[in-house]
Amino acid sequence: MKPEESATTGADLLVKALIDEEVEVVFGYPGGAVLPIYDSLFKQNRLRHILVRHEQAAVHAAEGYARSTGKVGVVLVTSGPGATNAVTGLTDALMDSVPIVCLTGQVPTHLIGNDAFQEADTTGITRPCTKHNYLVKAVEDLARTVHEAFYVARSGRPGPVVIDLPKDVLMNKHDYVAPKKPVQHKSYRPQVKPDPKKVEQAIELIAGAKRPIFYAGGGIVNAGPKASKLLTQFVRLTGYPITNTLMGLGTFPASDKQFLGMLGMHGTYEANLAMYHCDVMINIGARFDDRITGKLAEFSPKSKKIHVDIDPSSINKNVRVDLPIVGDAGLVLEEFVRLWKAKQPRTDQKALKAWWAEIDKWRARNCLAYKQDKETIKPQYALERLYHHIKDKDHFITTEVGQHQMWAAQFLKFEQPNRWMTSGGLGTMGYGFPAAMGVQIAHPDSLVIDVAGEASIMMNIQELSTVAQYRLPVKIFILNNQYMGMVRQWQELLHGGRYSESYMESLPDFVKLAEAFGAVGMRVHEPAKLDETIKQMIAIKKPVIVDVLVDKAENCFPMIPSGAAHYDMLLGPDDHAAKPVSEEGMVLV
């Protein structure tokens, strides 16, 4: 046998490498530069390819897949526009630390730099929006690069990795290189085990707290389901209150009495005031994002802060902390639980009782209250009813971005991690629907619901074709107020009610739209008929769009106006007149 016959093409090597990395699904869209890969996919049946209708949706679908399973999501797109269309998804995955490997086609190596057809400087364009990227210039490097990319994507703080693959590299032949386990990367070795001395100090600080609060984020989701169990165990051992970030919802059971709800700009009154007044803050896997801190100068001024993060660059970035612990949230929590049990520290029961009494007073304000009447459905009511009907079913929620997203975070309760997929850092409208497809692919028998707004859903509406093709029974639950609601809310609060370009003209008939794609469409505007509609939606084993016509003027409260401190919350529609937003706050996003 001649050597070139025993060797394999780059495209075949790639597919083999993906299989060795335990990839089951690839979300992609073909094109000239990746034809060899599509040919290799055609000749095998280990990898399933899901054909999306836009490359951005491929990345979001892979994100949904990754966040709901803990595995690396894989994307395959062509050169030029294929790669540039993926950029929003990649940036989204970078901001929210989602492990993605994105394979992009590239023109053949001898044409790179010639402005060839469908050529783009993909590694140049994606450098700032990926954790790392590679241009594979020789087929010898291909398999090794793929293995390295998976290692980088899933290790440390996870993130998206791009591998740019020139067409000639895909067609040249070479022998396969299997992945080395365990991986010993020459330069990238993130610290996962915490410094034991710092863990001891943390336990001491936590045990001595009089007004403590746990503040837990998406890092715990990324550390795996065990980390959430350990967090729950540790928080219950201490008896302290806990709040979650948007990305951290589900890491602690929402039904637990110790849970104060989400914190931040649209977080609960009790969570934000507890953050402001606490004396010890235990941040695990969150990054002091500006939606959380509000006005930095007045962020939790009286507290000692412990910050557990796997990424050293998150520490002291926005907020100076007293005790940083670099490490994997799961491993740190394991140590916390072990030490706490060993030491059985005596906490200050009297002070804690007073602290809880204060928290209960804040809770009694009932900051999420709204007034439902018989005429129009309030968006909050729609979500409360939705939750009522799904809570005992195996379900996953994704969202788009805007008011509906914040209401979903407030009114849907998450008892487990990996059940809540939302675009937190980048705030990408159009994320939720493709993400829901990815979740549904990973969990074919579960109930997957995209809570959407009528504006966001239009941004990736073409994916109705994908759900039709693969018969994905994704439910799209649109809270339709005919406005870009969050834009309208800010215009009302900050720009004198001049609703510049935020009204959604010429919306489609969502019921007919659903039918055009072979899905089921429903519309409801009477509060009395809402329950029945939701029940029907759940019962239909097909993709469904529910167009819920909600109150057009409803605003999302509580709200910390931009540039304001945690104690400066607007609690309802009657609250904003007294507190005009500062000029400093106006320039903030």
Place this chain on the structure above:
Amino acid sequence: MQTATSSHTISVLVDNEPGILARVVGLFSGRGYNIESLTVAETDAKANLSRITIVTTGTPMVIEQIKAQLDRLVPVHTVRDLTVEGPHIERELALVKVKGTGDKRVEALRLADVFRAKVIDAKMDSFVFEVTGNSDKVETFIGLMETLGLVDVGRTGIVAMSRGGEAL
């Protein structure tokens, strides 16, 4: 909040691969950090390593961020802040072209001697000097040449190393 800024010299050991400089420079521009000087060249051909020396300014919090962000880049092996890690030496090389005749030419040559600058090109009406030293010395020399017919300057930017026997 600490707001006083200070200058730091940071040494970074990286894989010598395409795009690494773009990664480092992109990090600085993307996050709004300053680069006062940056030098880069391969330093270990066998291990395929390059050394980047960056002089930057910022508040202590920003400097800490810069180091953490650099360290987070996948092809980065080591990040060292020479300014805080003890005594170190910094050197720069400049090529300085001076054009002139008569007294000015003689004075330029005399000053070059004082600064231990080497003449590496000479024409009847011009010199190119090579001067090395810390930035202060290099700047002083260039300043003096301004009155004596300075026409062109090229500077390498700072390379730096810690004192004593320890490697990066």
